[in-house]
Amino acid sequence: MSMTRSHRRKAAAPKELLAPVRRPSSRLARLAYYILMVASSLLMLYPIIWMVFSSFKPTDQVFSTAGQLIPRQWTLANYTNGMKGFSGVPFWRFLVNSLIISALATVGTVLSSAIVAYALSRLRFRGRKLLFVLVLGTMMLPAQVLLVPQYLWYERLGWTNSYLPLIVPYWFAIQGFFVYLFMSFMNDIPRSFDEAAKLDGCSYYGIFFRVILPLVKPAVVTATIFSFMWRWDDFLSALMYVSDTEWYPASLALKLFTDPGTTSDYGAMIAMCCVSLVPSILIFAVFQKQLVQGSTSSGIKG
Amino acid sequence: MERITTSAADGGDARTAGRLRAFLERESTAGVVCALPFIIGFTMFLLIPMVLSLYYSFTDYSIVSGPVWVGARNYVTLLTGDPLFWQSLGVTVMFALVSVPLRLAFALAVAMLLARPTPLTGFFRVAFYMPSILGGSVAVAVLWRRMFAQDGVINAVLGMFGIESHFSWLGSPATAIWTLIALSVWQFGSAMIVFLAAIKQIPGDLYEAASMDGAGAWRQFRTITLPLLTPTIFFNLVMQAISGFLAFTQCYIITQGKPLNSTLFTMVYMYDTAFTYYQAGYASAMAWVMLLVIGVMTGILFVTKRFWVYDPDR
Numbered sequence: 001m002s003m004t005r006s007h008r009r010k011a012a013a014p015k016e017l018l019a020p021v022r023r024p025s026s027r028l029a030r031l032a033y034y035i036l037m038v039a040s041s042l043l044m045l046y047p048i049i050w051m052v053f054s055s056f057k058p059t060d061q062v063f064s065t066a067g068q069l070i071p072r073q074w075t076l077a078n079y080t081n082g083m084k085g086f087s088g089v090p091f092w093r094f095l096v097n098s099l100i101i102s103a104l105a106t107v108g109t110v111l112s113s114a115i116v117a118y119a120l121s122r123l124r125f126r127g128r129k130l131l132f133v134l135v136l137g138t139m140m141l142p143a144q145v146l147l148v149p150q151y152l153w154y155e156r157l158g159w160t161n162s163y164l165p166l167i168v169p170y171w172f173a174i175q176g177f178f179v180y181l182f183m184s185f186m187n188d189i190p191r192s193f194d195e196a197a198k199l200d201g202c203s204y205y206g207i208f209f210r211v212i213l214p215l216v217k218p219a220v221v222t223a224t225i226f227s228f229m230w231r232w233d234d235f236l237s238a239l240m241y242v243s244d245t246e247w248y249p250a251s252l253a254l255k256l257f258t259d260p261g262t263t264s265d266y267g268a269m270i271a272m273c274c275v276s277l278v279p280s281i282l283i284f285a286v287f288q289k290q291l292v293q294g295s296t297s298s299g300i301k302g
Numbered sequence: 303m304e305r306i307t308t309s310a311a312d313g314g315d316a317r318t319a320g321r322l323r324a325f326l327e328r329e330s331t332a333g334v335v336c337a338l339p340f341i342i343g344f345t346m347f348l349l350i351p352m353v354l355s356l357y358y359s360f361t362d363y364s365i366v367s368g369p370v371w372v373g374a375r376n377y378v379t380l381l382t383g384d385p386l387f388w389q390s391l392g393v394t395v396m397f398a399l400v401s402v403p404l405r406l407a408f409a410l411a412v413a414m415l416l417a418r419p420t421p422l423t424g425f426f427r428v429a430f431y432m433p434s435i436l437g438g439s440v441a442v443a444v445l446w447r448r449m450f451a452q453d454g455v456i457n458a459v460l461g462m463f464g465i466e467s468h469f470s471w472l473g474s475p476a477t478a479i480w481t482l483i484a485l486s487v488w489q490f491g492s493a494m495i496v497f498l499a500a501i502k503q504i505p506g507d508l509y510e511a512a513s514m515d516g517a518g519a520w521r522q523f524r525t526i527t528l529p530l531l532t533p534t535i536f537f538n539l540v541m542q543a544i545s546g547f548l549a550f551t552q553c554y555i556i557t558q559g560k561p562l563n564s565t566l567f568t569m570v571y572m573y574d575t576a577f578t579y580y581q582a583g584y585a586s587a588m589a590w591v592m593l594l595v596i597g598v599m600t601g602i603l604f605v606t607k608r609f610w611v612y613d614p615d616r
Contacts, residue, residue, distance in 0.1 A: 033415075033420075034420075034422065037415065037422070037426050038422070040412075040430075041425065041426050041429035041430065042429070044429050044430055044432070044433055044488070045429050045432065045433075047433075047442075047445060047446075047449060047455075047488075048432065048433075048436065050449075050455055051445050063448075063451075063453040063454070064453070066453065066454060066455040066457075066458035067455070067458030067459055067461055067462045112339040112340070112343070115336045115339065116336065116337055116339055116340040118336055119332075119333045119334075119335075119336035119337040120337065123329055123330075123332055123333035123336065124329055124330065124333065125329065125330040125331075125332075125333025125334050125337075126330065126334075127334075128333060128337075131337055131340065131341070134340075134344055135340065138344070138348065139541075140540075140541075140544065140600070141348070142544055142547065142548050142592070142593065142596055143348065144548045144550065144569065145548070145569075145572075145589045145592050145593055145596075146348070146351045146352060146355060146589065147572075147573065147576075147589075148355065148358075148572070148576040148582055148585045148586055148589060149351040149352070149354040149355035149358060149586060149589075150347070150351045151576070151577075152354065152358070152363075152365070152582060153350060153351050153354055169343060169346075169347040171339065171343075172339045172340065172342050172343020172344075172346065172347065173339045173340040173343055174340075174343045174344065174347050174348065179340065203327045203332070204327065204329060204332035204333075204336075205332065205335075205336075208336065229435070230438075232439075233438045233439045233440070235440050235551045235554075235555075236550055236551060239554075240577070250440075251439065251440040252440075254440045254441055254444055255440060255444075255555060257444065258444055258447060258555060266448065269444065269448075270445070270448070272441075273441035273442075273444055273445055274441075276439065276440070276441045277436055277439060277441050277442075280435055280436055280439065281436070283435075284432060284435050288428070288431075291431075291435070292431075292495050292499075295492045295495045295496055296495060296496050296499035296500075
């Protein structure tokens, strides 16, 4: 963007006028800028870097040598100990649980949000405006405040002690963020596409599946990664609805490490923290562009 | 006879099916059908719990036994006889009031520093953005708790700089809340990304004109960048203030409200009330007071909007 801006400026203004704009910053100022930025970048990343290096220290040295970043002796013992898990349940089981919950909830979120967004952005029907206001409302409504009545309601439905409260609601587009995200992509698709498909005999449902959905693939990717990361990190609903250790997701299992009396193996605790962050770090590494897009497309609107 | 009736019924079925099809394929029907997931979801998972909680808030409901109507007693107790609720509300307001503006200020400052591309900008962006991707996880909360422990990395690093410290950051009422604020401010990255995108949408000619009039960098920021960013700042302020009020996981894992309830967030207090002390009715009343507080806060922010947020239509 700023590249194009400077090009435009070059084209528009005669050279001598550029002088005050492109004041060359002094070498000293530039050096100061780099030092400041590199130092603060490292400070920002330090907790994560520290955690990764500490996970390879022998467990009794993690805190006695906390000020030292690089382990004096490297070991994988924390990982093998941590993977043993709790009360006979290996840690990989918690990771698989997290994966199942996050994947099922994410598929539901993406499908339901996309089709609701299609209705709100393309189709004319009674009550559309009201529904749109409600969708925006769910973005502002502090839904977590409802945790107590939600629990009692799910209990009445017989859903407690199961994954149902962690998965089923997400199949019903309850997160306005995702509906809004899809709508902003769909609003950019020309109406003529729908009309052409209509003339070819496509029903309104066909238009969604054959025309609109393929065209909003970028939104599908963005919604998938956001939903997956949020579900993966979800702690509160797991805390409320999952009670058997073997069905714990990883977020809840990590909490066990901090409970007094469960364990004092801090090395294993830190190693498992690292393991549980791997999906988010991978997503960040591969999909940084989509993450940025998702944050900005819903965050700029005033 | 029999054959005729069947075929007639078949014909009727086919006609009904055809009519049903035509009905389903009407635009007004398709719209409702496609919006159905949200209609059902909103009713089932938001509206019903909301109505239920309003009813429960007027009852004595100990989860084990059924709700018993007690009128406004929960609200009276909450507002007049529960200092812990007020304390938790104070802690929550303080947390949101300090961490949200700080977060946005950091986000804006760093976005300004990153707006002009350099060879290292990509790396800087990753470094500042990453914490907000990982920060909401339980893993980071667990890490944070250990970092600020007496033998944690914070004291160890202070020791390296010659400040011998065995201070218990989490054990002292004066500092414990600040470890939570620090964790929240640390995650300024996603707001920074939003600001960066907004900064790049500002037309370059504005800066050109300003610099021709002799405006320096600070002046350009004050008179062009900042005013044009106010809609973005406002939107993020509202959203983050709301989520600040709802903070739960970090407090629950890192401090559990300790020491002396100096970090007890209202959400955690509400959770404990319902699931540790089984007072679901009382907790529901708490939820409604919370909703009211959040609503009033959002309303106040919207009232101030016209004094400081740039509106291109005006």
